[in-house]
Amino acid sequence: MNASATARTTEENNALIAIGRLVRFALERGLIEPTDEDYSRNQLLEMFGFSEPYLGEKAPEQLEGPQPALDVLIDYGFSIGLIPENTDTYRDLLDAKIMGNLMARPSDVFREFNNLAHARGIEAATDRFYQLSIDTNYIRMDRVNKNVYWEHESEYGVIEMTINLSKPEKSPKEIAMAKLLPPPIYPKCQLCRENVGYAGRVNHPARQNLRVIPLMLNGEPWLFQYSPYVYYNEHCIVFNHEHVPMKLTKDSLRRLLEFVDLYPHYFIGSNADLPIVGGSILTHDHFQGGRHTFPIQNAPKEAVFSHPDYAGATVSIVKWPMSVLRLTGKDRDVLLELADMIYESWKQYSDPATDIVAFSRDNGEKVPHNTVTPIVHRTPDGSYEMDLVLRNNRTSSEYPAGIFHPHEEMHHIKKENIGLIEVMGLAILPGRLKEELDLTADILAGDTGLYESLLQQEDHALKAHKPWITELVTKYGTDQSKEEAWKLVQSEVGGIFVEILGHAGVYKRTEAGQEAFRRFVSHIGYSPVQ
Numbered sequence: 001m002n003a004s005a006t007a008r009t010t011e012e013n014n015a016l017i018a019i020g021r022l023v024r025f026a027l028e029r030g031l032i033e034p035t036d037e038d039y040s041r042n043q044l045l046e047m048f049g050f051s052e053p054y055l056g057e058k059a060p061e062q063l064e065g066p067q068p069a070l071d072v073l074i075d076y077g078f079s080i081g082l083i084p085e086n087t088d089t090y091r092d093l094l095d096a097k098i099m100g101n102l103m104a105r106p107s108d109v110f111r112e113f114n115n116l117a118h119a120r121g122i123e124a125a126t127d128r129f130y131q132l133s134i135d136t137n138y139i140r141m142d143r144v145n146k147n148v149y150w151e152h153e154s155e156y157g158v159i160e161m162t163i164n165l166s167k168p169e170k171s172p173k174e175i176a177m178a179k180l181l182p183p184p185i186y187p188k189c190q191l192c193r194e195n196v197g198y199a200g201r202v203n204h205p206a207r208q209n210l211r212v213i214p215l216m217l218n219g220e221p222w223l224f225q226y227s228p229y230v231y232y233n234e235h236c237i238v239f240n241h242e243h244v245p246m247k248l249t250k251d252s253l254r255r256l257l258e259f260v261d262l263y264p265h266y267f268i269g270s271n272a273d274l275p276i277v278g279g280s281i282l283t284h285d286h287f288q289g290g291r292h293t294f295p296i297q298n299a300p301k302e303a304v305f306s307h308p309d310y311a312g313a314t315v316s317i318v319k320w321p322m323s324v325l326r327l328t329g330k331d332r333d334v335l336l337e338l339a340d341m342i343y344e345s346w347k348q349y350s351d352p353a354t355d356i357v358a359f360s361r362d363n364g365e366k367v368p369h370n371t372v373t374p375i376v377h378r379t380p381d382g383s384y385e386m387d388l389v390l391r392n393n394r395t396s397s398e399y400p401a402g403i404f405h406p407h408e409e410m411h412h413i414k415k416e417n418i419g420l421i422e423v424m425g426l427a428i429l430p431g432r433l434k435e436e437l438d439l440t441a442d443i444l445a446g447d448t449g450l451y452e453s454l455l456q457q458e459d460h461a462l463k464a465h466k467p468w469i470t471e472l473v474t475k476y477g478t479d480q481s482k483e484e485a486w487k488l489v490q491s492e493v494g495g496i497f498v499e500i501l502g503h504a505g506v507y508k509r510t511e512a513g514q515e516a517f518r519r520f521v522s523h524i525g526y527s528p529v530q
Contacts, residue, residue, distance in 0.1 A: 012050075029132075048077065103136050155498075205228075248270065260376050302318065315338070351520070356392055357392075370390070370391070371392075374386060414430070446478050454469065
C-alpha cells in the first residue's frame with residue numbers, strides 16, 4: 001500500500017475511494033467525457049481538502065447509482081466542517097455541489113439533447129435527459145422508491161394511490177432558521193431559470209446538478225426540466241423563461257397543444273390558476289407533463305356532443321368523479337378555438353342551484369371563481385385530446401376551506417388542494433399517513449391496547465382518525481391478519497380519495513348533478529350525437 005495512504009485515517013481513505021468511484025461512475029454514465037476525468041477528480045479533491053487521490057490497492061466497485069459513494073463523502077464532509085449539521089437539508093446542499101462537479105455545462109447538455117433529437121428522435125433525447133437527471137442525483141430515486149404505492153379498484157376504473165415520502169422533512173431548527181431569513185430575492189422561486197447551478201441555502205434547495213432544455217411555445221421562450229420528486233414516470237415541468245404568475249388564457253391552451261407536437265409521447269397539463277383549486281406554485285407560470293397514462297385517460301365517454309361551428313371536433317362528458325369535458329379532434333386550430341370557447345363560457349357561467357356562481361364581490365371588487373384544469377395528449381391515431389376539468393373555488397360558511405374542495409371529514413386523510421396530478425387520478429397523500437395507516441392496520445389486526453388508548457387519550461397520535469377507525473372496527477372487527485388489515489385500510493383510503501375527487505367535482509354524480517352538467521353543455525351550443 002502507498003505510504004501516504006497508510007498515514008491517513010480510515011475515514012480519509014474511504015472518502016478518497018468514494019471520490020474515485022464517483023468519478024468512474026460519472027465517466028461510465030456519460031456525465032463527463034474521458035478528457036474531463038482528471039479535471040473532475042481534482043475538483044473533488046480540492047473540495048474535500050486532499051492534494052492527491054487514493055493510490056492504494058482497491059478492487060473496483062460497480063455503482064448502480066451515486067448515492068452510496070455520496071453518503072460516504074457527505075459523512076466525511078460533515079466531519080471536516082463542510083456542513084454545519086448532519087441533516088437532510090444540509091446533506092442535500094453538499095450532495096448537489098458534489099454532483100455539479102461531475103456533469104457537463106448546461107449548453108453541452110442542451111447540445112447533446114438537440115443532436116439526439118435530430119439523429120434518433122425526441123424520445124431518445126428525453127430518455128437520455130431523464131437518465132442524466134437520475135444519474136446526477138437531481139432526481140433522488142433512493143427517496144422516490146420509498147413512496148408507498150397501491151392501486152384501488154373503483155367504479156371509475158383503477159385509481160393510483162401514493163403516500164409521498166420523497167420530499168425530505170426539515171427539522172424544527174431548520175424551519176425556525178428559515179423563518180428568520182429575508183424573503184427570497186434570487187432566485188425568486190424554485191421554478192425560476194436562475195436555479196440552474198445555484199448553491200442553495202437552508203430555505204432553498206441546491207441545484208448545481210440541475211439542467212434545463214430551452215424550447216419555444218407560442219413564439220416565447222420556455223424551459224423543460226424534470227421534477228426532482230417524480231410522482232410518476234418522466235414527470236416533467238415546463239416553465240416560463242420569466243417569473244410571471246400563472247394565468248390561464250387562450251395562449252396557455254395553445255402552448256399545451258404546441259407542446260404535444262414537440263413531445264408527442266408526453267401528456268401535458270396545467271393546474272388551475274385560482275387559489276384553493278390551483279397548484280402549490282401560482283407565482284410562476286408552468287405546466288406539468290410526462291410519460292404516464294393516468295386513470296382519467298382510461299375513463300370512458302358517457303355522452304358525446306357536436307357543434308355545427310366546430311366540424312371534426314367532438315365534446316364528451318367523461319365518467320369521472322370530477323366534472324370533465326373531453327375534446328377530441330385532428331385539427332389543432334379547431335380544437336384550440338373550441339377549448340377557448342368552452343373556457344371563456346365557463347368563466348362567466350352560473351348555476352346557483354348547484355352552488356356554481358361565477359363571480360362574487362369583495363370590497364366592491366369583482367372576484368372570479370370559475371376556471372379549468374386542462375390536460376392534453378395525443379391519441380394513437382395522432383388526434384389531439386384535451387380534457388377540461390371544470391373548477392370553482394367558492395367558499396361558504398358550511399365549507400370554509402372550499403365548497404369544491406376536500407370537506408372537513410376527509411382532512412384526516414387529505415386537506416390539501418386537489419391539483420393537476422390528483423385530478424387525473426393519482427393520489428399524493430402526505431407522508432405522515434405511512435405510520436398512521438400502519439397503526440390503523442395494527443388495530444384491525446388485534447392490537448386492542450392501541451385501540452383502547454386511542455379511545456381514552458385526547459392527545460393520541462391517531463386522534464385525527466378516531467371516528468374513522470371506530471367505523472372500521474365496527475365494520476371489520478379486530479381479528480384480521482396484518483396483511484389483510486393493511487389491504488382493507490388501503491381499500492378504505494382509496495374509497496375516501498375517490499370521494500374527495502367527488503367533493504372537488506362541480507357537478508355531482510347524481511341524476512340532478514348530471515342534468516345540470518348537460519345544461520351547461522347545451523348552454524355552449526352542443527347537441528348530443530345521435
